[in-house]
Amino acid sequence: MIASARSPLVWVVHLSVILLVLLWTLPTAGLLISSLRDKDQLAVSGWWTALSTSTQSLVYRAPGADKQVEKDGKFVISGNLLEGQSTGLVSAFGFNSREPTAFQPGQTADLSDGERLTVQADGTFEIVSDKGMEGTRGQRIFYTAAVPPRFTIDNYIEVMRAEGIGASFINSLTVAIPSTIIPILVAAFAAYALAWMKFPGRAILIAVVVGLLVVPLQMSLIPLLKLYNGVGAFLGVPAKTYVGIWLAHMGFGLPLAIYLLRNYMAGLPREIMESARVDGASDFDIFVKIILPLSFPALASFAIFQFLWTWNDLLVAMVFLGTGNDSLVLTGRLVNLLGSRGGNWEILTASAFITIIVPLIVFFSLQRYLVRGLLAGSVKGG
């Protein structure tokens, strides 16, 4: 723009765009960073502090009396509060949940029954008693420790194994791939007919397709649920099957597919088709040999749309595939986890990232086609 090149406000533009970009990316970044953090750290500090050392209040249970050793006439139980963690620094400790920070490291706390507890800053502790200790339950030690940042993929391993995310991932792929591929040919033939063949009622059919573009899915749910139940009972098969959901996704995706492809095909030069027709090619030949290859960009646009939509869909999957544990797709699983593991952010963030990673890869690698499809679908007709 001519005006902006001279404008002294160009830095304001840069700054405001940076601000907007941050606003739009930080939420996702926070999710990704959190999913890679240690779950104990994630639970007590914000993800923006992920790189700094965090202070945690923790509890450790010392080994029971059977682990005591006799040394110089005294009985000793020793160990390290921070065992299993690489490094860390204890800044306070206590033996009572009401005063978890009563003592400094290096000090000795007198436990009630003549036992003495000493904790060093590096986490080593000793419980010393003049007479033999009893009881199988060990002493609880409360401590505050500065723990260095730790990143791990444990959260991902856990959700893939224990939370059913792995199975749901397969389910999502099972739903999305055929639902994307099957409608393409059906839509392409219909689009060609609507774009280049002459027959009575063509304009009405195009109007119907445009109208169906915006029909809310909610209108279809109940009748189709009844229909599927009826067909299932009639044929003696389950009502909720993958075939059912593939066909449903195809039906719901067709208006957009036909509309996009028709707009694109109608824009192809008429001369190509006429010269082919003069050479004696039939409509079928023209479509298969000329139009289909030329329409590749539009086909790709639609395929991306349909894939994102079927992968990200929750409603259709919940209604037509059910909410049983074996049939949940990723989005459905995530909703379930939100309910059952609402506070376990290490599980939620890792699961959410697994559900969004596939669409993000598709998005970043094929963004060009997505943009083209959006423009064809909205600006031209709308």
Add this chain to the structure above:
Amino acid sequence: MQQLLFAITTMAAGVLACVAYFYGTNWILDRIFPSKGLTGKVASRNLRITNTIRPWLFLGPAMVSLTIYLIYPVIESVWLSFHDKSGQTFVGISNFKWMINDGEFRQSIYNNFLWLLVVPAAATFFGLIIAALTDRIWWGNIAKTLIFMPMAISFVGASVIWKFIYDFRPEGSEQIGLLNALVVAFGGSPEAWMTLPFWNNFFLMVILIWIQTGFAMVILSAALRGIPEETIEAAVIDGANGLQIFFKIMIPQIWGTIAVVWTTITILVLKVFDIVLAMTNGQWQSQVLANLMFDWMFRGGGDFGRGAAIAVVIMVLVIPIMIWNIRNAAKEMEGR
């Protein structure tokens, strides 16, 4: 894994069946009414017949599928909305009467109107601002990609992302939700944002705005680039400043596109379901029509009558936009 193989096999079978259908019917048509190798009346008659039939062969599968999955259900839903919960007994307009007196339904309508007022306007506004700003800087395309990215994220995924931002810890403990951390940093006290009636609607809307701004931006950016340079040059020569050019020269030329973006997002808002289900499931007075409808579909074994009636309400709200769309499409067809 086995399941995936099954999926890929069925997909291949489906594609093959499509190919076989189109190729086969076409071949049969050419066999019954041959036009090649024949001359005169018979050939031209056969050609006319095949040209009449062939479009319907091409359209057939699509029309069957659209009829089963969209046209028949719309009619059936309207029919069901006048019937009781099992869909058997005609009950007149009692479902709609129930609706008007139902507090939850009125809450949903009210919330839906809030959504309709805020989300399309905000997403279009931000999209327009970002489109205009990013066109002026060298790294604009990178910025656009990043802002466009949430488009690819599912509503449920986005809900988790934002639920994490809205996360609430009691006062005094360290906040791990970004919003509450900011509030505390500025000296406020943390809130459980999702449980604040009325305001929680806006926190949910933020999620949809976050997703849809990229869509608005992409389309409006293309429209802004389509504005003829001469109009802007003329304004510069006349001494207009940047803001004047933007509001008085550029905006009026892209009104049509703004309307398209606005209506597209409006329709999406009417259907919003996943976000509310995942974030609040309609609690704390944040219910919307689509989620209420889903709720009634399964509540108490499923009340198909009331569910269908709510779907019909959503449909009625969509119809004006539908008519507008069809008119525009028809206008464009005439222009061809």
